[in-house]
Amino acid sequence: MDLSWLDDFLWTYQNVIHSVGINGLLALSMYVVLAVGQLSLGQAAFMGLGAYSAALMTLKLGWPFWMVLPLSCVVPILFALAIGLPTLRLSGVYLAIATVGLGEVLKALYVNIDYVGGALGLTGIPEATETWMIYGLLALAVLAFWLVARSGIGRAMEAIREDETAARVMGVSCFRYQLGALVVSAMLAGIAGALEAHSTSLISPGEFGFEPEVSILSFALLGGIGTPIGPVVGAFILTLLPELLRGMADLRLVFNGVIIVVAVLFMPEGLVALRLRRRSA
Amino acid sequence: ADTIPVGSIEVLTGPVSPYGIAIRDGETLALEEINAAGGVLGGKKIALTVEDSAANKDQAINAARKLIGRDKVVAIIGPTLSAEYFALAPMTNQRKVPVIGTSITSIGATDIGPFCFRTSLPEADVIPAALRKAMARGAKTIALLYANDDLFSKSSYDQMKVAAETAGLKIIDIETFATKDTDFSAQLTKVKGLKPDAIGIAALVEPTAGVLLQARQLGFGAETQFLGGNGANSPRLGEIAGAAADGIMVGSPWFIAKDTPQNKAFIAAFNRKYGKNPDQFAAQAYDTMHLLARAIDKAGAADPLKIRDALMQVKQDGVMGPLSFNAKRDPASAEGVLVLEMHAGKFSIAP
Amino acid sequence: MSALLQTRNLTRRYSGLVAVDSVDMEVHEGEIHALIGPNGAGKTTLFNLISGLTAPSEGSITLAGREVAALPAERRAALGLARTFQNIRVFSAMTVLENVLTGLQPRRRCGLAATLLRTPMFRREERTLVARALVALETVGLAARADEPAGGLSYGDQRRVEIARAIAPEPALLLLDEPAAGMNPAETEALGRLVRRIRDGGTTVLLVEHDMGFVMDISDAVTVLSFGKCICQGTPVEVRSSPEVMEAYLGQKVAARLAQRFAGAQAGRASA
Amino acid sequence: MSSTESLLSVAGLEVAYGRTAAVQGIDLVVGEGQVVSLIGANGAGKTTTLRALSGMMRPRAGRIVFAGADIAGLPAHRVAALGMRHVPEGRQIFAELTVDENLAMGAWLESDGAEIARRREQVLERFPRLRERLTQAAGTLSGGEQQMLALGRALMGAPRLLLLDEPSMGLAPLFVEEIFGIIEGLKREGVTILLVEQNASAALEVADTAYVLEGGRIALSGPALKVAHDPAVMAAYLGG
Amino acid sequence: MLAQQLVNGVLLGATYALFALGFTLMFGVLKVINLTYGFYFTAGAFAALFFTRYVVASVWLALPVAAIAAGIIAMACDGLLLTRLRRRGAPELSSLMVTVGAVLALNSAAAALFSPDIRRLPVGLVSVESFNFWGVRVTTAQFLVLGASIVLVGALIWLLRGTRVGVAIRAVAENPEAAGLMGINTGRTAALVSFVSGALAGAGGMLIGLNFNAIHPYMGEEMMLRGFVVVIVGGLGDIRGALIAGLMLGVVEVLTAGYIDSGMKEAVSFAILVLVLWTRPSGLFGAPKLRRA
Numbered sequence A: 001m002d003l004s005w006l007d008d009f010l011w012t013y014q015n016v017i018h019s020v021g022i023n024g025l026l027a028l029s030m031y032v033v034l035a036v037g038q039l040s041l042g043q044a045a046f047m048g049l050g051a052y053s054a055a056l057m058t059l060k061l062g063w064p065f066w067m068v069l070p071l072s073c074v075v076p077i078l079f080a081l082a083i084g085l086p087t088l089r090l091s092g093v094y095l096a097i098a099t100v101g102l103g104e105v106l107k108a109l110y111v112n113i114d115y116v117g118g119a120l121g122l123t124g125i126p127e128a129t130e131t132w133m134i135y136g137l138l139a140l141a142v143l144a145f146w147l148v149a150r151s152g153i154g155r156a157m158e159a160i161r162e163d164e165t166a167a168r169v170m171g172v173s174c175f176r177y178q179l180g181a182l183v184v185s186a187m188l189a190g191i192a193g194a195l196e197a198h199s200t201s202l203i204s205p206g207e208f209g210f211e212p213e214v215s216i217l218s219f220a221l222l223g224g225i226g227t228p229i230g231p232v233v234g235a236f237i238l239t240l241l242p243e244l245l246r247g248m249a250d251l252r253l254v255f256n257g258v259i260i261v262v263a264v265l266f267m268p269e270g271l272v273a274l275r276l277r278r279r280s281a
Numbered sequence B: 001a002d003t004i005p006v007g008s009i010e011v012l013t014g015p016v017s018p019y020g021i022a023i024r025d026g027e028t029l030a031l032e033e034i035n036a037a038g039g040v041l042g043g044k045k046i047a048l049t050v051e052d053s054a055a056n057k058d059q060a061i062n063a064a065r066k067l068i069g070r071d072k073v074v075a076i077i078g079p080t081l082s083a084e085y086f087a088l089a090p091m092t093n094q095r096k097v098p099v100i101g102t103s104i105t106s107i108g109a110t111d112i113g114p115f116c117f118r119t120s121l122p123e124a125d126v127i128p129a130a131l132r133k134a135m136a137r138g139a140k141t142i143a144l145l146y147a148n149d150d151l152f153s154k155s156s157y158d159q160m161k162v163a164a165e166t167a168g169l170k171i172i173d174i175e176t177f178a179t180k181d182t183d184f185s186a187q188l189t190k191v192k193g194l195k196p197d198a199i200g201i202a203a204l205v206e207p208t209a210g211v212l213l214q215a216r217q218l219g220f221g222a223e224t225q226f227l228g229g230n231g232a233n234s235p236r237l238g239e240i241a242g243a244a245a246d247g248i249m250v251g252s253p254w255f256i257a258k259d260t261p262q263n264k265a266f267i268a269a270f271n272r273k274y275g276k277n278p279d280q281f282a283a284q285a286y287d288t289m290h291l292l293a294r295a296i297d298k299a300g301a302a303d304p305l306k307i308r309d310a311l312m313q314v315k316q317d318g319v320m321g322p323l324s325f326n327a328k329r330d331p332a333s334a335e336g337v338l339v340l341e342m343h344a345g346k347f348s349i350a351p
Numbered sequence C: 001m002s003a004l005l006q007t008r009n010l011t012r013r014y015s016g017l018v019a020v021d022s023v024d025m026e027v028h029e030g031e032i033h034a035l036i037g038p039n040g041a042g043k044t045t046l047f048n049l050i051s052g053l054t055a056p057s058e059g060s061i062t063l064a065g066r067e068v069a070a071l072p073a074e075r076r077a078a079l080g081l082a083r084t085f086q087n088i089r090v091f092s093a094m095t096v097l098e099n100v101l102t103g104l105q106p107r108r109r110c111g112l113a114a115t116l117l118r119t120p121m122f123r124r125e126e127r128t129l130v131a132r133a134l135v136a137l138e139t140v141g142l143a144a145r146a147d148e149p150a151g152g153l154s155y156g157d158q159r160r161v162e163i164a165r166a167i168a169p170e171p172a173l174l175l176l177d178e179p180a181a182g183m184n185p186a187e188t189e190a191l192g193r194l195v196r197r198i199r200d201g202g203t204t205v206l207l208v209e210h211d212m213g214f215v216m217d218i219s220d221a222v223t224v225l226s227f228g229k230c231i232c233q234g235t236p237v238e239v240r241s242s243p244e245v246m247e248a249y250l251g252q253k254v255a256a257r258l259a260q261r262f263a264g265a266q267a268g269r270a271s272a
Numbered sequence D: 001m002s003s004t005e006s007l008l009s010v011a012g013l014e015v016a017y018g019r020t021a022a023v024q025g026i027d028l029v030v031g032e033g034q035v036v037s038l039i040g041a042n043g044a045g046k047t048t049t050l051r052a053l054s055g056m057m058r059p060r061a062g063r064i065v066f067a068g069a070d071i072a073g074l075p076a077h078r079v080a081a082l083g084m085r086h087v088p089e090g091r092q093i094f095a096e097l098t099v100d101e102n103l104a105m106g107a108w109l110e111s112d113g114a115e116i117a118r119r120r121e122q123v124l125e126r127f128p129r130l131r132e133r134l135t136q137a138a139g140t141l142s143g144g145e146q147q148m149l150a151l152g153r154a155l156m157g158a159p160r161l162l163l164l165d166e167p168s169m170g171l172a173p174l175f176v177e178e179i180f181g182i183i184e185g186l187k188r189e190g191v192t193i194l195l196v197e198q199n200a201s202a203a204l205e206v207a208d209t210a211y212v213l214e215g216g217r218i219a220l221s222g223p224a225l226k227v228a229h230d231p232a233v234m235a236a237y238l239g240g
Numbered sequence E: 001m002l003a004q005q006l007v008n009g010v011l012l013g014a015t016y017a018l019f020a021l022g023f024t025l026m027f028g029v030l031k032v033i034n035l036t037y038g039f040y041f042t043a044g045a046f047a048a049l050f051f052t053r054y055v056v057a058s059v060w061l062a063l064p065v066a067a068i069a070a071g072i073i074a075m076a077c078d079g080l081l082l083t084r085l086r087r088r089g090a091p092e093l094s095s096l097m098v099t100v101g102a103v104l105a106l107n108s109a110a111a112a113l114f115s116p117d118i119r120r121l122p123v124g125l126v127s128v129e130s131f132n133f134w135g136v137r138v139t140t141a142q143f144l145v146l147g148a149s150i151v152l153v154g155a156l157i158w159l160l161r162g163t164r165v166g167v168a169i170r171a172v173a174e175n176p177e178a179a180g181l182m183g184i185n186t187g188r189t190a191a192l193v194s195f196v197s198g199a200l201a202g203a204g205g206m207l208i209g210l211n212f213n214a215i216h217p218y219m220g221e222e223m224m225l226r227g228f229v230v231v232i233v234g235g236l237g238d239i240r241g242a243l244i245a246g247l248m249l250g251v252v253e254v255l256t257a258g259y260i261d262s263g264m265k266e267a268v269s270f271a272i273l274v275l276v277l278w279t280r281p282s283g284l285f286g287a288p289k290l291r292r293a
């Protein structure tokens, strides 16, 4: 049997396939903070930190990818702790803007520091990301979130989302959960950044600002945050859509926007509007 | 096949799209001329597929993979932005398909590999001419302003700085802004206090216009000479900035009133087809498409490897002047670089 | 009897208003203690201070001999404090059962690792917690609606969910803020029996309530608050006959009715 | 039943939340100037009935005729314009507005400034506690104070028909008496009232007519005195 | 130079404030992070552009045209997209999501229709001469922006605090259900708020487009991030806060660029933003949530 068409297909769509999976991871990193009722928009910034630190480890220190990948979440996690401590007491949009601030400050730093390539960013990053790594991690993350959601921890998270005060009275330490969620979010985003950097050979400061952040948020919201599946589905759709609409030229983005609007108007809870049932009895 | 597939990746949507659209218009015009004149390889037509990258790295890569994997193109023109070029060139180079940037000015772009070309002159070749002209008019000190978040502007600034240092101009201040900024008053006020003889602006045309407009509001007059980088070399500068742009000088490999028959024909054809004047980006793309067609003919086959080798040999005298590649796959000559000065919204050769 | 809860000089000021004014109060282990007073007297504010939702301006709070005024609310919950809210706060998108299970958080021992690995201990714990939650729901009469979203219950039923959620972890001290509001007299009577049962199960109860019949019936001790100050403290009988309380809070008619009812308590009960 | 003309008459009212039917076909008449009391256990559908009457919810079926107009399905603000005021369960005051602003909103449909001032004075007369707190954000009032505000706000609308959902909830005994005094006063002034109360004995005392709701249906209705002496009602709602 | 820099800062800040006024109204009252706001700003500028080019070249006529056009568009968008969700009581985040999609569609449609090129209002619409006060230069357009922001702030505060309509707007914002019971037509109030904030955006778009000589389909989009900062630092729905926060942001940016490093102005202004929020978690004047346990 001639399978060369498959090779061709995989080669042609390799980057699409990678992006879809990486965006899935990013969507989950948004999901985990939304799951504790926080609109924290630092995911793109965390991704940037992961991407930059991983690329530097590869390019400047020459470390192998199997070491770089797990280490890529260290810097994002440290930042998450550092900004989480002062900002977590903010709520809603206030937190959102404070965390967007982190992204903007980092962007200004990347642009101004020549060691990390300035406006160009880091180039010539060797391709090391394999499709199975992305999807393996994605599957693991979904499974872990699923298991957590269906447990007391998941219940506590939902309680925080609904009413922080009441949750605290039940003995749920909102601060610990929210900081934990932020750290997990940073970890996922950081790893996604490392995968991205080693998939496209270039990272530049503009990729980690406000606009990508809005896309990450839309992955999670379009898919729905009732289950960890929703955000991943959202990421898949919104990443594939521009590719599928390639033929529409000028009107591509118009159409893309209209699809989002229609989808949300008719399914305001997201495309995967499920709620987990946690009753085991 | 009786058509030769060629691809192009440009920014066709979003805020940067004026550049990508100009390039697409230029190459499309050239393509029609080539096909109307009987095509290449003895009668085969070139089929051009232009893909949108939306100024997004991933979409640029996706487009390149689609062009190579599905459309089986023999060469790619573009992409519009340097960052896109750096992202996709390693992959196209590995796949051995020539990519020819028409608007890529960053240092090191063509070093990625033997299949990476560009026809845009690095600014090192254009800026010194303008600086020399300014010094001839009495400039001794200069302040530099540039958009530090944009690659095109940044590399323009890098060259400007080196050129000013070599030419012996004293750089008394360096200020930055972001490409999307609309307010430059803080930087300009500071510069004004330092009273430089000249101000060099390295930015795309929109912010350059903004800087000029605000400079005039803040009282900069004819005593200060303004110099633009490659980005300022566009008829749109006059359209946006109007009288505020009067007196700005740019170095340019091409200019609209350039008095050669090729250029006159190009301008006329462009106006016929699009109802407006071309800019530098359109001209560059126009020349590049013609050069590529020549290389395909010379290669004698629709084979990317042979086309690459042919590209290294072809020469052409186009609207921009003589065009060929040097060993590093950069344009070989900076002949024809002119210094232009703006008056009443239009560039003309500086006296 | 030792004091399970003790406040000393507890004060909370809002701009231009002292909502709770140097309150010294003791709640003894094993008693049902009622906190009464006119509207705006500071009862809910006092609950907020005790449970840690509002920081005191001054004063101390000791729970089982431990100073807790500086502890966050969640730590106090872990020490065995539970409460309900006057303005109902159920988690409306969660089911009734999940609401009660959330109340059982202080009883959860399994951490993240056990959760991810689904260890036998985790499974066992989930089973026990669900069983306990169902018992609590049974107690308030809502077991049949365990799987409905709590937001879809009527006002009175949501109040029961709150009570179930608070009693499920078998707290040492239970604060009930107007538990009988929105219940009719028959239901209130049932609630009274329930509160007694909770007390008998080893939980000390401090409750705010405006239904005097209910309060006088079940409480062992009563504290009366007025304009933030503690104006009277004692047994129901003492409080009922205090002229200040009568004037500030009860009013002639209610006082008379109460007197009548409790004077003939024995007879009344026999006839019913 | 009294011979007065009916201000509100409801026939075959059905209301549902999604697929669960909360009110399953009730008939109800409120005569002009009457106080009608609606009692029932938790979850019986009392609140739901009131919500459907005032336009907060769209009924699934049935006719609601108020002051001669069929109002079933009209939005709340149109119903309010006809002179119906609803003091909803949970009070629903505007927490971020001041007490005074809350009162002003109660008189939204009145444009005569002097009339508004007169009503405001009347309300503050009735609830002196509110006068002390005029500029305080309503959300920081105590539970009982909020209840007073909710009632005062409704009275600012000079209603023809007042729907009260558990007005005595959370009020101190002294004040419960006062609320029922106010209800009696309003009745004397000719305001028609539909009263939902858990304090059934007091409610039946002021009411002319009473309806007992069970599982979304009317289980019993008639003159309040008669309902109050019904043995089943006594056992279930009046407490032993 | 310091004087000129301070004036630069105030003038820049006035543009931020002007942009943020309608945004904070929409955001604070309708409780939705409405990302289409930037589009109304653009729409106003384009309406003014076409009006001055093809009808009459007068600022005083173009300004109301821009405001009304943008106001109507805003009202239509709100009615079409958000009213349905509001009525259904959909979660806040899904409303945000609808506006994400809508702004993508609207901006790209505008770019496809009008091309993304930069245009400017006809030269000579206002005097291009700048006034010179003891060496400090200010242009007519800048005066217009500053004047408009101050006048509009006053007018909005009066509307919200001093009129019954304003109180009703706030009531609807907080509890639409209860507002309905008072006889307030909530749908009409939402439409009114959309119109007013759209109109503010439109007027702002025209004046700021005039001031910076740059009108293009993405001009609103590019102001959004700054708009957010101003609205948040000023406190949601707080008009006076938006003015002060806008001016503050402008002055901070200009002083950073003028005296520290122009590359660091975003970093410094965001650092200050975080500091402000750290000390005042609900914005400069925002009181903490008024609901009680």
Ligand SMILES: Nc1ncnc2c1ncn2[C@@H]1O[C@H](COP(=O)(O)OP(=O)(O)OP(=O)(O)O)[C@@H](O)[C@H]1O
Binding pocket: C014, C015, C017, C018, C019, C037, C038, C039, C040, C041, C042, C043, C044, C045, C046, C086, D140, D141, D142, D143, D144, D145, D170, E292
């Ligand atoms: N956050 C606050 N800001 C200003 N005043 C407040 C605040 N919280 C409470 N108050 C005031 O403190 C007083 C006490 O309120 P609290 O809720 O404790 O009363 P309460 O005794 O529970 O009354 P009720 O029986 O009516 O519920 C009230 O007058 C109230 O207005």
Ligand SMILES: Nc1ncnc2c1ncn2[C@@H]1O[C@H](COP(=O)(O)OP(=O)(O)OP(=O)(O)O)[C@@H](O)[C@H]1O
Binding pocket: C151, C152, C153, C154, C155, C156, C157, C182, D017, D020, D021, D022, D040, D041, D042, D043, D044, D045, D046, D047, D048, D049, D089
């Ligand atoms: N938002 C809702 N969604 C779904 N079901 C609801 C909702 N609100 C009420 N119900 C259901 O409708 C029925 C009637 O509720 P309603 O609130 O009218 O009762 P009620 O008589 O007012 O009770 P209470 O005395 O407790 O206030 C109940 O079974 C309740 O579970």
Ligand SMILES: [Mg+2]
Binding pocket: C043, C044, C045, C086, D142, D143, D144
């Ligand atoms: Mg209270």
Ligand SMILES: [Mg+2]
Binding pocket: C154, C155, C156, D046, D047, D048, D089
């Ligand atoms: Mg009810």
